[in-house]
Amino acid sequence: GMDGLASARxxxxxxxxxxxxxxxxxxxxxxxxxMIDLDSVTEATAFFEGSAGEAAHQFPANANVAATIALCGLGMDDTRVRLMVDPDTKCNTHRIHAVGEFGEFQVEMHGNPLASNPKTSMLAALSVVRVCRQLLDPVVL
Known part of the structure; x- marks a missing residue:
């Protein structure tokens, strides 16, 4: 998704x-x-809609993906963000929808939450491992 955004930009x-x-x-x-009573939510509900900058400022522990998408794409002010709570899900779902002169794409990822920190996904931790490997060997695919 990040490659696609940077290319589309x-x-x-x-x-x-x-x-x-x-x-x-x-x-x-x-x-x-x-913003919402998390213990009484019965269906998927949006509780925040705004810019990536607002999301990163208000939700620094949860909105790292929003900031990354903004940096790869339209920036913190022009990237729109919707944060939702869903009592029926067991995973963290990330959806990107991009439109431009190139056409349009959507990317959706369902990640298992990290057991020690459910605010983030297991893939985020694995991403850190990959970056560390790239520091030692820049030809990591």
């Missing part, structure tokens, strides 16, 4: 929307608790 990216959908326990301890 070169050719006229016009809109990027990112949606994060997580279980209630993944939003515990975040400002979401003051």
């Amino acid at each position: 070169e050719g006229g990216l016009t809109s990027v929307t990112y949606e994060a959908r997580k279980a209630p326990k993944s939003w515990k301890g975040s400002p979401a608790e003051s």
